Amino acid sequence: MNCEETQCLLHAYIDAELDAMNSLAVEQHLQGCAACTRDYESYQALRVAMKGSSLYFQAPTSLQKRIQLSLPKNEHAPHPARRSSWLWLSAAALLLLLLGGLGFWGITQLHSNSSASVDNRIAQAAVDSHERSLVGDHLVDILSSDPNILKAWFESKLGYSPPVADLKPQGFTLVGGRLDFLDNQTVAAIVYKCGNHVVTLFAWPATQNVELRTLSLQGYYVTHWAKYGMNCWAVADLDEDQLQQFAHLIGQHIETLL
Amino acid sequence: MKKTQVQEHDKCLRFEQLILPHLDAAYNLARWLTHNDEDAQDMVQEACLRAYRFLPNFRGENSRAWLLTIVRNTCYTWLHQQHTNEVFNEEIHDRESEALDPERIYIHTIDQEKLKEAIAALPLELREVTVLREFEELSYKEISGIAHIPMGTVMSRLSHARKRLQRSLANHMNEEEN
Numbered sequence: 026m027n028c029e030e031t032q033c034l035l036h037a038y039i040d041a042e043l044d045a046m047n048s049l050a051v052e053q054h055l056q057g058c059a060a061c062t063r064d065y066e067s068y069q070a071l072r073v074a075m076k077g078s079s080l081y082f083q084a085p086t087s088l089q090k091r092i093q094l095s096l097p098k099n100e101h102a103p104h105p106a107r108r109s110s111w112l113w114l115s116a117a118a119l120l121l122l123l124l125g126g127l128g129f130w131g132i133t134q135l136h137s138n139s140s141a142s143v144d145n146r147i148a149q150a151a152v153d154s155h156e157r158s159l160v161g162d163h164l165v166d167i168l169s170s171d172p173n174i175l176k177a178w179f180e181s182k183l184g185y186s187p188p189v190a191d192l193k194p195q196g197f198t199l200v201g202g203r204l205d206f207l208d209n210q211t212v213a214a215i216v217y218k219c220g221n222h223v224v225t226l227f228a229w230p231a232t233q234n235v236e237l238r239t240l241s242l243q244g245y246y247v248t249h250w251a252k253y254g255m256n257c258w259a260v261a262d263l264d265e266d267q268l269q270q271f272a273h274l275i276g277q278h279i280e281t282l283l
Numbered sequence: 284m285k286k287t288q289v290q291e292h293d294k295c296l297r298f299e300q301l302i303l304p305h306l307d308a309a310y311n312l313a314r315w316l317t318h319n320d321e322d323a324q325d326m327v328q329e330a331c332l333r334a335y336r337f338l339p340n341f342r343g344e345n346s347r348a349w350l351l352t353i354v355r356n357t358c359y360t361w362l363h364q365q366h367t368n369e370v371f372n373e374e375i376h377d378r379e380s381e382a383l384d385p386e387r388i389y390i391h392t393i394d395q396e397k398l399k400e401a402i403a404a405l406p407l408e409l410r411e412v413t414v415l416r417e418f419e420e421l422s423y424k425e426i427s428g429i430a431h432i433p434m435g436t437v438m439s440r441l442s443h444a445r446k447r448l449q450r451s452l453a454n455h456m457n458e459e460e461n
Contacts, residue, residue: 036442040416042423068445071452074393075417080402084310088324089303092331096295153360163364206363243336 026050031061039068147208147258148240148247154205154214155225155245155260164223165201165216175202179213187213187228188255190278197224197271207258217271224261224271231256237272239265248272253279294338301346302334308347308419309354315414316358318403326361330354348421352429355411362407393452401451409444416441 026034031054037043038051055062158164167178172189180186182204191199197217205214205227212229237250246268248259257275261268309330313323330353334341343349402413408430415426416437423437430437 036445037423037438040423040438040441042438067449070393071445071448072417074395074398075402077395077398079395080399081307081418082311082314082323084306084327085320085324088310088327089306091324092303092306092328095328095332096298096335097291150360153356154364157360157364206360 026054028054028058028061031055031058032064035061035065035068039065039072144208144249148242148249150207151225151227151247151258151260152242152245154207154227155223156243158203158214158216158225159223164203166203168201170199170201172199175199175215178202183211183213183229185230187215188226188257188275188279188282189215190275192217192271192274192278195270195274196220197274208256219261219263219267219271222261222263224259224263224268226271226275227256227258227260229256230254237269237276239269241265250276252276253283255279294335297338298335301338301341302331302350305347305350306331309350311418312351312354312411312414313358315402315410316355316362316407322361326354326357330357333357345425347419348425348429351415351419351421355429394455397452397455398448401448401455404451405444405447409440409447412437412440413444413448 031051034043034047034051038048043051055065167175169175169178170191170193172191175189176186179189179202189199189202193199197219200216200218200223202216203214204211206212207227208229210229212227215226215228217224217226231251231254233251235249235251235256237248239246239248241247245260245262246265248257248268248271250257250272257272259268259272259275261271263271306327309327310323313326313330314320317323317326330350333353334350337353341349402410405413411430412426415421415429421429423434426432426437427434432440
Protein backbone atom coordinates (compact mmCIF):
# COMPACT_ATOMS: atom_id res chain seq x y z
CA MET A 26 0.00 0.00 0.00
CA ASN A 27 1.40 3.43 -0.95
CA CYS A 28 0.90 6.84 0.71
CA GLU A 29 -2.01 7.82 -1.47
CA GLU A 30 -3.93 4.64 -0.77
CA THR A 31 -3.14 4.92 2.92
CA GLN A 32 -4.38 8.52 3.09
CA CYS A 33 -7.54 7.37 1.39
CA LEU A 34 -8.24 4.73 4.03
CA LEU A 35 -6.68 6.50 7.00
CA HIS A 36 -9.92 7.90 8.43
CA ALA A 37 -11.76 4.60 8.12
CA TYR A 38 -8.76 3.03 9.87
CA ILE A 39 -8.86 5.60 12.68
CA ASP A 40 -12.58 4.98 13.10
CA ALA A 41 -12.14 1.20 13.16
CA GLU A 42 -14.33 0.86 10.09
CA LEU A 43 -11.81 -1.03 7.95
CA ASP A 44 -11.83 -4.77 7.39
CA ALA A 45 -8.92 -6.81 8.76
CA MET A 46 -7.04 -7.07 5.45
CA ASN A 47 -7.00 -3.33 4.81
CA SER A 48 -6.29 -2.52 8.45
CA LEU A 49 -3.23 -4.70 8.31
CA ALA A 50 -2.09 -3.08 5.08
CA VAL A 51 -2.49 0.40 6.58
CA GLU A 52 -0.59 -0.64 9.70
CA GLN A 53 2.25 -2.06 7.64
CA HIS A 54 2.50 1.15 5.64
CA LEU A 55 2.46 3.31 8.78
CA GLN A 56 5.35 1.33 10.24
CA GLY A 57 7.56 2.26 7.32
CA CYS A 58 6.35 5.78 6.53
CA ALA A 59 7.12 8.67 8.89
CA ALA A 60 4.99 11.22 7.02
CA CYS A 61 1.79 9.13 7.10
CA THR A 62 2.48 8.21 10.71
CA ARG A 63 2.65 11.89 11.63
CA ASP A 64 -0.67 12.49 9.93
CA TYR A 65 -2.14 9.55 11.74
CA GLU A 66 -0.84 10.75 15.10
CA SER A 67 -2.07 14.27 14.61
CA TYR A 68 -5.57 13.02 13.71
CA GLN A 69 -5.51 10.85 16.80
CA ALA A 70 -4.45 13.85 18.92
CA LEU A 71 -7.37 15.76 17.47
CA ARG A 72 -9.75 12.94 18.34
CA VAL A 73 -8.42 12.75 21.88
CA ALA A 74 -8.85 16.51 22.27
CA MET A 75 -12.46 16.19 21.16
CA LYS A 76 -13.19 13.97 24.12
CA GLY A 77 -12.75 17.02 26.31
CA SER A 78 -15.90 17.53 28.33
CA SER A 79 -16.17 21.22 27.53
CA LEU A 80 -17.13 20.33 23.97
CA TYR A 81 -20.16 18.26 24.91
CA PHE A 82 -23.33 20.14 25.62
CA GLN A 83 -25.33 18.51 28.39
CA ALA A 84 -29.07 19.03 28.19
CA PRO A 85 -30.26 21.52 30.82
CA THR A 86 -31.99 19.68 33.67
CA SER A 87 -35.17 21.65 33.07
CA LEU A 88 -35.50 20.29 29.53
CA GLN A 89 -36.67 16.82 30.53
CA LYS A 90 -39.37 18.30 32.76
CA ARG A 91 -40.44 20.65 30.01
CA ILE A 92 -40.74 17.78 27.52
CA GLN A 93 -42.65 15.55 29.91
CA LEU A 94 -45.08 18.36 30.63
CA SER A 95 -45.65 18.92 26.95
CA LEU A 96 -46.62 15.31 26.22
CA PRO A 97 -50.23 14.91 25.16
CA LYS A 98 -51.11 12.82 28.23
CA ASN A 99 -50.89 16.00 30.31
CA GLU A 100 -54.07 17.52 29.02
CA HIS A 101 -53.99 20.23 31.65
CA ALA A 102 -50.52 21.44 30.79
CA PRO A 103 -50.10 21.18 27.05
CA HIS A 104 -47.47 22.83 24.89
CA PRO A 105 -48.81 26.37 24.70
CA ALA A 106 -48.55 26.73 20.95
CA ARG A 107 -50.28 23.45 20.25
CA ARG A 108 -53.22 23.48 22.56
CA SER A 109 -55.77 22.94 19.83
CA SER A 110 -53.99 20.18 17.98
CA TRP A 111 -53.52 17.79 20.89
CA LEU A 112 -56.94 16.24 20.71
CA TRP A 113 -56.35 15.61 17.07
CA LEU A 114 -52.92 14.19 17.66
CA SER A 115 -54.04 11.93 20.48
CA ALA A 116 -56.88 10.69 18.32
CA ALA A 117 -54.51 10.10 15.42
CA ALA A 118 -52.01 8.33 17.67
CA LEU A 119 -54.73 6.05 19.03
CA LEU A 120 -55.98 5.30 15.56
CA LEU A 121 -52.45 4.36 14.57
CA LEU A 122 -52.14 2.08 17.59
CA LEU A 123 -55.30 0.29 16.56
CA LEU A 124 -54.18 -0.02 12.99
CA GLY A 125 -51.02 -1.62 14.30
CA GLY A 126 -48.67 -2.82 11.62
CA LEU A 127 -50.55 -1.07 8.84
CA GLY A 128 -48.82 2.23 9.22
CA PHE A 129 -45.16 2.84 8.59
CA TRP A 130 -44.09 6.20 9.98
CA GLY A 131 -47.70 6.89 10.60
CA ILE A 132 -48.73 6.83 7.02
CA THR A 133 -51.99 5.15 6.22
CA GLN A 134 -52.83 4.49 2.66
CA LEU A 135 -56.42 5.46 2.04
CA HIS A 136 -56.52 4.03 -1.43
CA SER A 137 -55.05 0.60 -1.54
CA ASN A 138 -54.75 0.67 -5.32
CA SER A 139 -52.49 3.71 -5.18
CA SER A 140 -50.10 2.29 -2.64
CA ALA A 141 -47.23 1.84 -5.09
CA SER A 142 -44.88 4.78 -5.29
CA VAL A 143 -46.03 7.46 -2.89
CA ASP A 144 -43.05 9.30 -1.63
CA ASN A 145 -43.62 9.03 2.09
CA ARG A 146 -40.65 11.15 2.86
CA ILE A 147 -41.99 14.15 0.95
CA ALA A 148 -45.43 13.68 2.51
CA GLN A 149 -43.85 13.71 5.95
CA ALA A 150 -41.77 16.79 5.18
CA ALA A 151 -44.80 18.56 3.70
CA VAL A 152 -46.84 17.88 6.85
CA ASP A 153 -43.95 19.02 9.03
CA SER A 154 -43.55 22.26 7.11
CA HIS A 155 -47.27 22.88 7.18
CA GLU A 156 -47.45 22.19 10.90
CA ARG A 157 -44.41 24.29 11.68
CA SER A 158 -45.74 27.23 9.68
CA LEU A 159 -48.81 27.17 11.94
CA VAL A 160 -46.88 26.74 15.17
CA GLY A 161 -43.98 29.04 14.39
CA ASP A 162 -46.17 31.92 13.27
CA HIS A 163 -44.36 32.02 9.95
CA LEU A 164 -47.21 31.35 7.59
CA VAL A 165 -46.09 33.47 4.68
CA ASP A 166 -43.15 35.50 3.40
CA ILE A 167 -45.41 37.64 1.25
CA LEU A 168 -48.95 38.53 2.24
CA SER A 169 -51.25 39.01 -0.73
CA SER A 170 -54.55 37.75 -2.10
CA ASP A 171 -53.61 38.77 -5.64
CA PRO A 172 -52.51 35.75 -7.71
CA ASN A 173 -50.53 37.93 -10.12
CA ILE A 174 -48.49 39.56 -7.38
CA LEU A 175 -47.72 36.17 -5.84
CA LYS A 176 -46.82 34.61 -9.18
CA ALA A 177 -44.44 37.46 -9.94
CA TRP A 178 -42.88 37.16 -6.49
CA PHE A 179 -42.30 33.40 -6.89
CA GLU A 180 -41.00 33.94 -10.42
CA SER A 181 -38.39 36.37 -9.07
CA LYS A 182 -37.34 34.02 -6.27
CA LEU A 183 -37.53 30.63 -7.96
CA GLY A 184 -37.36 31.28 -11.69
CA TYR A 185 -40.74 29.64 -12.29
CA SER A 186 -44.25 30.55 -11.40
CA PRO A 187 -46.33 28.00 -9.50
CA PRO A 188 -50.10 27.67 -9.83
CA VAL A 189 -51.76 30.45 -7.85
CA ALA A 190 -55.50 30.72 -8.32
CA ASP A 191 -58.18 33.01 -6.98
CA LEU A 192 -60.55 30.47 -5.45
CA LYS A 193 -62.46 32.81 -3.17
CA PRO A 194 -65.84 32.04 -4.80
CA GLN A 195 -65.22 28.36 -4.07
CA GLY A 196 -64.39 29.09 -0.43
CA PHE A 197 -60.57 29.11 -0.48
CA THR A 198 -59.16 32.54 0.27
CA LEU A 199 -55.62 33.27 -0.81
CA VAL A 200 -53.41 34.39 2.11
CA GLY A 201 -49.95 34.60 0.56
CA GLY A 202 -46.83 32.65 -0.27
CA ARG A 203 -43.53 31.61 1.18
CA LEU A 204 -40.44 29.71 0.14
CA ASP A 205 -40.06 26.29 1.66
CA PHE A 206 -37.71 23.35 1.37
CA LEU A 207 -38.94 19.96 0.15
CA ASP A 208 -37.44 17.11 -1.85
CA ASN A 209 -33.98 18.70 -1.49
CA GLN A 210 -34.95 21.92 -3.18
CA THR A 211 -36.52 25.28 -2.53
CA VAL A 212 -40.16 25.14 -3.51
CA ALA A 213 -43.18 27.42 -3.61
CA ALA A 214 -45.65 27.20 -0.73
CA ILE A 215 -48.97 28.90 -1.44
CA VAL A 216 -51.21 29.41 1.55
CA TYR A 217 -55.03 29.48 1.48
CA LYS A 218 -57.63 29.65 4.19
CA CYS A 219 -60.89 27.74 4.17
CA GLY A 220 -62.86 28.92 7.15
CA ASN A 221 -60.46 28.52 10.07
CA HIS A 222 -58.41 25.89 8.28
CA VAL A 223 -55.12 26.61 6.60
CA VAL A 224 -54.33 24.86 3.33
CA THR A 225 -50.74 24.79 2.13
CA LEU A 226 -50.03 23.96 -1.49
CA PHE A 227 -46.41 23.07 -2.21
CA ALA A 228 -45.46 23.25 -5.88
CA TRP A 229 -42.33 22.76 -7.94
CA PRO A 230 -41.51 21.59 -11.47
CA ALA A 231 -42.13 17.89 -12.16
CA THR A 232 -40.47 15.61 -14.65
CA GLN A 233 -43.27 13.06 -14.84
CA ASN A 234 -46.98 12.78 -14.24
CA VAL A 235 -48.36 11.25 -11.07
CA GLU A 236 -52.00 10.30 -10.53
CA LEU A 237 -53.79 12.07 -7.72
CA ARG A 238 -53.62 10.25 -4.40
CA THR A 239 -54.51 11.15 -0.85
CA LEU A 240 -52.91 10.08 2.40
CA SER A 241 -53.68 10.73 6.00
CA LEU A 242 -50.77 11.67 8.20
CA GLN A 243 -50.68 12.99 11.77
CA GLY A 244 -54.27 14.16 11.55
CA TYR A 245 -53.81 15.92 8.24
CA TYR A 246 -54.81 14.91 4.75
CA VAL A 247 -52.14 15.16 2.11
CA THR A 248 -53.04 15.14 -1.57
CA HIS A 249 -50.42 14.75 -4.22
CA TRP A 250 -50.43 14.80 -7.99
CA ALA A 251 -48.17 15.88 -10.82
CA LYS A 252 -49.42 17.00 -14.20
CA TYR A 253 -48.42 19.48 -16.89
CA GLY A 254 -44.94 19.74 -15.43
CA MET A 255 -45.97 20.73 -11.89
CA ASN A 256 -45.57 18.68 -8.73
CA CYS A 257 -48.31 19.57 -6.27
CA TRP A 258 -48.69 18.58 -2.62
CA ALA A 259 -51.60 20.01 -0.67
CA VAL A 260 -51.79 19.66 3.12
CA ALA A 261 -54.68 20.64 5.39
CA ASP A 262 -56.78 19.46 8.28
CA LEU A 263 -59.87 19.65 6.08
CA ASP A 264 -62.11 16.69 5.21
CA GLU A 265 -60.73 14.41 2.56
CA ASP A 266 -63.46 15.50 0.13
CA GLN A 267 -62.78 19.19 0.69
CA LEU A 268 -59.07 18.76 0.10
CA GLN A 269 -59.70 16.77 -3.06
CA GLN A 270 -62.04 19.49 -4.25
CA PHE A 271 -59.24 21.99 -3.63
CA ALA A 272 -56.83 19.80 -5.59
CA HIS A 273 -59.38 19.55 -8.40
CA LEU A 274 -59.75 23.35 -8.56
CA ILE A 275 -55.99 23.86 -8.66
CA GLY A 276 -55.75 21.20 -11.38
CA GLN A 277 -58.40 23.04 -13.41
CA HIS A 278 -56.53 26.28 -12.93
CA ILE A 279 -53.31 24.75 -14.25
CA GLU A 280 -55.19 23.54 -17.33
CA THR A 281 -56.47 27.03 -18.07
CA LEU A 282 -52.88 28.26 -18.14
CA LEU A 283 -51.89 25.93 -20.97
CA MET B 284 -58.25 1.96 33.84
CA LYS B 285 -59.81 2.36 30.44
CA LYS B 286 -58.13 0.75 27.48
CA THR B 287 -57.01 4.09 26.03
CA GLN B 288 -55.48 5.09 29.34
CA VAL B 289 -53.55 1.83 29.45
CA GLN B 290 -52.25 2.47 25.95
CA GLU B 291 -51.20 6.00 26.82
CA HIS B 292 -49.56 4.74 29.98
CA ASP B 293 -47.59 2.11 28.03
CA LYS B 294 -46.54 4.73 25.54
CA CYS B 295 -45.29 7.00 28.33
CA LEU B 296 -43.30 4.15 29.82
CA ARG B 297 -41.70 3.32 26.48
CA PHE B 298 -40.95 7.00 25.96
CA GLU B 299 -39.21 7.16 29.33
CA GLN B 300 -37.22 4.02 28.60
CA LEU B 301 -36.33 4.59 24.95
CA ILE B 302 -36.20 8.34 24.42
CA LEU B 303 -35.45 10.21 27.64
CA PRO B 304 -32.07 8.47 28.27
CA HIS B 305 -30.80 10.05 25.04
CA LEU B 306 -31.74 13.62 25.84
CA ASP B 307 -28.11 14.69 26.23
CA ALA B 308 -27.21 13.24 22.82
CA ALA B 309 -30.24 14.93 21.28
CA TYR B 310 -29.46 18.26 22.90
CA ASN B 311 -25.75 18.11 22.05
CA LEU B 312 -26.52 17.51 18.36
CA ALA B 313 -29.17 20.24 18.26
CA ARG B 314 -26.88 22.63 20.11
CA TRP B 315 -24.07 22.13 17.59
CA LEU B 316 -26.43 22.42 14.62
CA THR B 317 -28.32 25.53 15.79
CA HIS B 318 -25.41 27.23 17.63
CA ASN B 319 -27.53 28.33 20.57
CA ASP B 320 -29.24 26.99 23.66
CA GLU B 321 -32.74 28.32 23.21
CA ASP B 322 -33.25 27.00 19.68
CA ALA B 323 -31.57 23.72 20.61
CA GLN B 324 -34.06 23.21 23.44
CA ASP B 325 -36.96 23.99 21.09
CA MET B 326 -35.61 21.54 18.52
CA VAL B 327 -35.23 18.77 21.10
CA GLN B 328 -38.70 19.35 22.48
CA GLU B 329 -40.20 19.32 19.00
CA ALA B 330 -38.25 16.16 18.10
CA CYS B 331 -39.28 14.41 21.33
CA LEU B 332 -42.93 15.18 20.68
CA ARG B 333 -42.60 13.69 17.22
CA ALA B 334 -40.81 10.67 18.67
CA TYR B 335 -43.62 10.26 21.19
CA ARG B 336 -46.19 10.41 18.44
CA PHE B 337 -44.38 7.89 16.26
CA LEU B 338 -43.38 5.61 19.11
CA PRO B 339 -46.07 2.99 18.39
CA ASN B 340 -44.49 2.57 14.97
CA PHE B 341 -40.92 2.32 16.19
CA ARG B 342 -39.84 -1.31 15.90
CA GLY B 343 -36.07 -0.92 15.81
CA GLU B 344 -33.55 -1.46 18.55
CA ASN B 345 -31.43 1.64 18.23
CA SER B 346 -33.61 4.33 19.75
CA ARG B 347 -30.67 6.72 20.12
CA ALA B 348 -29.99 6.73 16.37
CA TRP B 349 -33.74 6.98 15.76
CA LEU B 350 -34.09 10.01 18.04
CA LEU B 351 -30.98 11.64 16.55
CA THR B 352 -32.46 11.19 13.06
CA ILE B 353 -35.59 13.03 14.16
CA VAL B 354 -33.55 15.76 15.89
CA ARG B 355 -31.41 16.17 12.81
CA ASN B 356 -34.42 16.44 10.48
CA THR B 357 -36.13 18.89 12.80
CA CYS B 358 -33.01 21.07 12.89
CA TYR B 359 -32.60 20.94 9.12
CA THR B 360 -36.18 21.96 8.46
CA TRP B 361 -35.78 24.82 10.91
CA LEU B 362 -32.44 25.90 9.46
CA HIS B 363 -33.90 25.96 5.96
CA GLN B 364 -36.76 28.08 7.20
CA GLN B 365 -34.26 30.48 8.75
CA HIS B 366 -32.85 30.76 5.21
CA THR B 367 -29.43 29.81 6.51
CA ASN B 368 -29.13 27.22 3.83
CA GLU B 369 -25.42 26.61 3.39
CA VAL B 370 -24.90 25.01 0.03
CA PHE B 371 -22.36 22.28 0.46
CA ASN B 372 -20.47 21.13 -2.57
CA GLU B 373 -18.59 17.88 -2.15
CA GLU B 374 -16.47 18.51 -5.25
CA ILE B 375 -15.32 21.96 -4.22
CA HIS B 376 -14.27 20.67 -0.83
CA ASP B 377 -12.39 17.86 -2.48
CA ARG B 378 -10.46 20.29 -4.63
CA GLU B 379 -9.93 22.63 -1.72
CA SER B 380 -8.30 20.02 0.43
CA GLU B 381 -6.26 18.65 -2.44
CA ALA B 382 -4.91 22.09 -3.27
CA LEU B 383 -3.80 22.86 0.26
CA ASP B 384 -0.85 20.93 1.50
CA PRO B 385 -2.06 19.16 4.62
CA GLU B 386 -0.66 20.82 7.71
CA ARG B 387 1.75 18.31 9.08
CA ILE B 388 1.89 19.81 12.51
CA TYR B 389 1.73 17.45 15.35
CA ILE B 390 -0.64 19.02 17.77
CA HIS B 391 0.72 18.53 21.28
CA THR B 392 -1.61 20.74 23.17
CA ILE B 393 -4.95 21.62 21.70
CA ASP B 394 -6.76 24.59 23.15
CA GLN B 395 -10.31 23.40 23.86
CA GLU B 396 -11.81 26.82 23.26
CA LYS B 397 -10.11 27.12 19.88
CA LEU B 398 -11.24 23.62 18.99
CA LYS B 399 -14.79 24.54 19.96
CA GLU B 400 -14.65 27.58 17.70
CA ALA B 401 -13.20 25.53 14.87
CA ILE B 402 -15.96 22.89 15.12
CA ALA B 403 -18.62 25.58 15.28
CA ALA B 404 -17.17 27.14 12.12
CA LEU B 405 -17.41 23.92 10.11
CA PRO B 406 -20.07 23.82 7.39
CA LEU B 407 -23.29 22.21 8.61
CA GLU B 408 -22.74 18.91 6.77
CA LEU B 409 -19.24 18.49 8.17
CA ARG B 410 -20.29 19.59 11.64
CA GLU B 411 -23.04 17.01 11.91
CA VAL B 412 -20.86 14.03 10.96
CA THR B 413 -18.19 15.29 13.37
CA VAL B 414 -20.63 15.52 16.26
CA LEU B 415 -22.16 12.12 15.51
CA ARG B 416 -18.80 10.41 15.12
CA GLU B 417 -16.59 12.11 17.71
CA PHE B 418 -19.10 12.84 20.46
CA GLU B 419 -21.64 10.07 20.03
CA GLU B 420 -19.15 7.55 18.64
CA LEU B 421 -21.67 6.28 16.14
CA SER B 422 -20.60 3.94 13.34
CA TYR B 423 -20.42 5.04 9.71
CA LYS B 424 -23.51 2.94 9.09
CA GLU B 425 -25.49 4.68 11.80
CA ILE B 426 -24.35 8.12 10.63
CA SER B 427 -25.22 7.20 7.07
CA GLY B 428 -28.75 6.37 8.20
CA ILE B 429 -29.15 9.55 10.25
CA ALA B 430 -27.76 11.98 7.68
CA HIS B 431 -29.21 10.17 4.64
CA ILE B 432 -25.83 9.89 2.90
CA PRO B 433 -23.84 6.88 1.64
CA MET B 434 -21.16 5.45 3.94
CA GLY B 435 -18.41 6.58 1.56
CA THR B 436 -19.67 10.13 1.96
CA VAL B 437 -19.57 9.78 5.75
CA MET B 438 -15.90 8.87 5.45
CA SER B 439 -15.03 11.67 3.05
CA ARG B 440 -16.90 14.25 5.12
CA LEU B 441 -15.11 13.15 8.26
CA SER B 442 -11.83 13.41 6.45
CA HIS B 443 -12.66 16.93 5.21
CA ALA B 444 -13.80 17.93 8.67
CA ARG B 445 -10.64 16.71 10.37
CA LYS B 446 -8.42 18.38 7.80
CA ARG B 447 -10.25 21.64 8.31
CA LEU B 448 -10.05 21.40 12.08
CA GLN B 449 -6.35 20.73 11.92
CA ARG B 450 -5.85 23.61 9.57
CA SER B 451 -7.67 26.09 11.77
CA LEU B 452 -5.82 24.85 14.86
CA ALA B 453 -2.51 25.04 13.03
CA ASN B 454 -3.29 28.56 11.82
CA HIS B 455 -4.07 29.54 15.35
CA MET B 456 -0.78 28.12 16.62
CA ASN B 457 1.13 29.94 13.88
CA GLU B 458 -0.55 33.21 14.84
CA GLU B 459 0.42 32.71 18.45
CA GLU B 460 4.02 31.97 17.57
CA ASN B 461 4.34 35.09 15.44
